[in-house]
Amino acid sequence: MTQKMHIKLTVNGEDKEFLAEPRELLIYALRENLNITGPHVGCETSHCGACTVTLNGKSVKSCTMFVAQANGAEITTIEGIGSPDSLHVLQEAFKEHHGLQCGFCTPGMITRATKLLEENPNPSEEEVRFGMAGNICRCTGYQNIVKSILAAASELNASKEAAQ
Amino acid sequence: MIPAAFEYHRPTKMDDVIALLTEHGDDARVMAGGHSLIPMMKLRMADVPHLIDLQDIGGLQNISIEGQRVTLGAMVTQHELINHTALAEVAPILRETALQIADPQVRYMGTVGGNVANGDPGNDMPGLMQCLDAQINLTGPSGSRSVAARDYYEAAYMTAREDDEVLVSVSFDAPRSGYAYEKQKRKIGDYATAAAAVTITKDGGKVASASVAMTNLSDVPVWSEAACDALVGTDCNVDALAAAVAAMLGDIDPTEDNRGPVAFKRHVAGVILKRAIARAWDRA
Numbered sequence: 001m002t003q004k005m006h007i008k009l010t011v012n013g014e015d016k017e018f019l020a021e022p023r024e025l026l027i028y029a030l031r032e033n034l035n036i037t038g039p040h041v042g043c044e045t046s047h048c049g050a051c052t053v054t055l056n057g058k059s060v061k062s063c064t065m066f067v068a069q070a071n072g073a074e075i076t077t078i079e080g081i082g083s084p085d086s087l088h089v090l091q092e093a094f095k096e097h098h099g100l101q102c103g104f105c106t107p108g109m110i111t112r113a114t115k116l117l118e119e120n121p122n123p124s125e126e127e128v129r130f131g132m133a134g135n136i137c138r139c140t141g142y143q144n145i146v147k148s149i150l151a152a153a154s155e156l157n158a159s160k161e162a163a164q
Numbered sequence: 165m166i167p168a169a170f171e172y173h174r175p176t177k178m179d180d181v182i183a184l185l186t187e188h189g190d191d192a193r194v195m196a197g198g199h200s201l202i203p204m205m206k207l208r209m210a211d212v213p214h215l216i217d218l219q220d221i222g223g224l225q226n227i228s229i230e231g232q233r234v235t236l237g238a239m240v241t242q243h244e245l246i247n248h249t250a251l252a253e254v255a256p257i258l259r260e261t262a263l264q265i266a267d268p269q270v271r272y273m274g275t276v277g278g279n280v281a282n283g284d285p286g287n288d289m290p291g292l293m294q295c296l297d298a299q300i301n302l303t304g305p306s307g308s309r310s311v312a313a314r315d316y317y318e319a320a321y322m323t324a325r326e327d328d329e330v331l332v333s334v335s336f337d338a339p340r341s342g343y344a345y346e347k348q349k350r351k352i353g354d355y356a357t358a359a360a361a362v363t364i365t366k367d368g369g370k371v372a373s374a375s376v377a378m379t380n381l382s383d384v385p386v387w388s389e390a391a392c393d394a395l396v397g398t399d400c401n402v403d404a405l406a407a408a409v410a411a412m413l414g415d416i417d418p419t420e421d422n423r424g425p426v427a428f429k430r431h432v433a434g435v436i437l438k439r440a441i442a443r444a445w446d447r448a
Contacts, residue, residue, distance in 0.1 A: 002169040022172035022215070025165075025206075044165050046203060047353060049269060058243070058272035064202050065273075068172040069195075069217055112269070133352040134267030 007071050011036060012080030022068035026060075027051040029067040030077065038078035038107045042136075049135030052108035053077050059115045061134070078107035081114055089159075090114060090152040099148030101139035109135050113149050121160075123153060167205035174217045178330065181216055182305050185328040188214045194330055196239055196278035199270050200287075224277070224332060229254055235301075235335040238277025242266070245276065255336075257343040257363070261292050264347045264359075280313075281331040283321040283384075286355030290317060291379035292345060294387040295361035298336035304329035317384035339375075341365040342448030346440035347379070348432050350423065356380040357423045358433040360440040364395065366448035371395045376408065376441075381416035381433050388415040391437070400445040408441060409434040 004019040011034060018033045027044075030036045030053070039062055042050030046064040053062045054076040062070075082088030090110050093099065100106045109132070116123065116131040123131065128149050129142075137145060175181050185192050192214035195201050204210035218224060224239035227248050234255055236245070242262040245251065252259045265288050266274060279289040280300060293300070293313035300311045302325055311324045313334070318324065325331060347359035359379035365372045376391040390411035398404035418429040 002171060005172065021169065023167050023169055023205075045206075046199065046270060049267075052269060059269045060272060061269045064199055064270075066172070066198070066202065066215075068174070069198065069219065071174075116268075131268055134269040 005068060005071070007067055009034075009070060009072075010074045012076055020067045022066055024067045026053070026055075026062040026065040026067050026070045029070075030062060030075075036077055036079055039111070040104055040107060042104065042108075047136065048105070048108075049112060050105050050108040052111045052135065054111060054115055057115075059112050059134070076111070076114075078111050081110060088114070089155050090117075090149070093148040093152035093155065094145075097148040097151055098144045099141070100145075101137075101141045105135060105137045105139075109137070109145060113152070117149070117153055117156060121153060121157060123150070125150060165206040167202075168208060168211055168213075170205075170212050170215045172215050172217065174220055176220045176222070178221055178223075178303060178332075181218070181221065181330055182303070182328065184214065184216050185330070186305055190327060192216055194218055196275040196281075197241060197273035198278075199266070199274045200278055200282045200284060218330075227251055229338075232338045232340070233335060234338050235333050236276045237333050238275060238281070238331050240276045242271035242274045242276075242279075243268075246271065255296075255338040257292065257296075257339070257345055257361070260343070261288055261345040261361070264288065264345065264349075267353045270353070276334060277331050280334055281323065281325065283317060283319075283323045284355075285320055285383050285385070286380045288345070288347065288356065288359060288379055291359065291377040291385035291387075292361045293334055293336070294385050295363060295375045295377035296336040296339060297375070298334045300324075300331060301333045301335060302326075302329045303332050308332075310335075314387050320383040339363040339365075341373070342444040342446065344440040344443035344447070346436045346443065348436050355423075358418075358429060358436045360433075360437045362437070362440040362444040364400075364441070364444040364448045366445070369399055371398055371400060371404075371445070371448075374441075376412060376437065378412060378416055378433060378437070381418045381429060383417075383419075386412075386415050388412045390415060395441065400441060405438050405441055409437050412437055 040050040042048035051062045193212045224237040226237045228235045245262040298313040341363045374392045374395040378386045391408045394407040
């Protein structure tokens, strides 16, 4: 065992400090050191996207990053996107349009979708499918996931226009 | 999937990277985005006692365009390649290729340098760099040197880079030509069953020059001079396409794996090359 290193992360706006071996994967640091269990361990091989978090403005699969690499980073997980009392527009849309079945992939789906809509607020259906290609749903509920994201985009655009 | 323990280094100066590589030799590896190396470490197929993270090294993140000369720093990500407006204007084949690599999350992390340096026959950038006749720029204890992409790959995971050298950038002249990167893959995120990078210049309705490189059809990328020669002077008619495909098939050496048997891969290689040539010719 190598020596543990001092890790500092900002997760969902809160500063976190802990000791971890450099080889620990970011997903396990979040789940086991910090008890942030929204991001899931799915395939653990960079394919399924259930572990997706936003790290320094990028959608990242946290199973394919060492905690040492993430040291100093700003991270947003599904816990930072909405709360049970105040759902994010995407969470509302997933609920409304049956964008989830078993729900295992949903934290990764929604975390990725927030970034997708930030970069492309008005995506076509094809752009949603291409932009979500790093997230797999084993219930294969893709139609409703795409529908939910498109609905959230319209909702976000409508409230932006209303605000102007 | 827990990798073997390692010592983590995150230097801020290239001199310190070289010093670590010199000190630890085979026991040290540099890491860019980590999306090839980390999976290998998790599978314990790569043993890296000293991991050197390049993320804090300055000067490796730049995309520079001076006239037609393009230089891409090793730490430029696929995501940045796709979203760089000036690069898309001067060398759109980079964007076309990067869009076909992996998936969005992987493209935020995956870098040009890692893709070119790794030497995995499945990587897409090596074939593209051979098509563009790029130079691979290395730095090491005895200074800097450049190697032509067409001379860089020796065997799977074996390249002209010495253990104590770091790939810092790639540079090439943006092609003033038609272009295409065509890739057949089983699913998003997969490596190519076959892929082709093609550039073509046109003069008086004929092919004036052509460059053809193939991905994942040998243990190294394959730049096919014979396929280029088969196209020059033709108007890319059916016979010319067939001749180029026949020439290319003489240069590749695919092996059977879970993407299919050799005969299938040779068939797909032909289909993909024809599509790439047709699109490049159309754009020339």
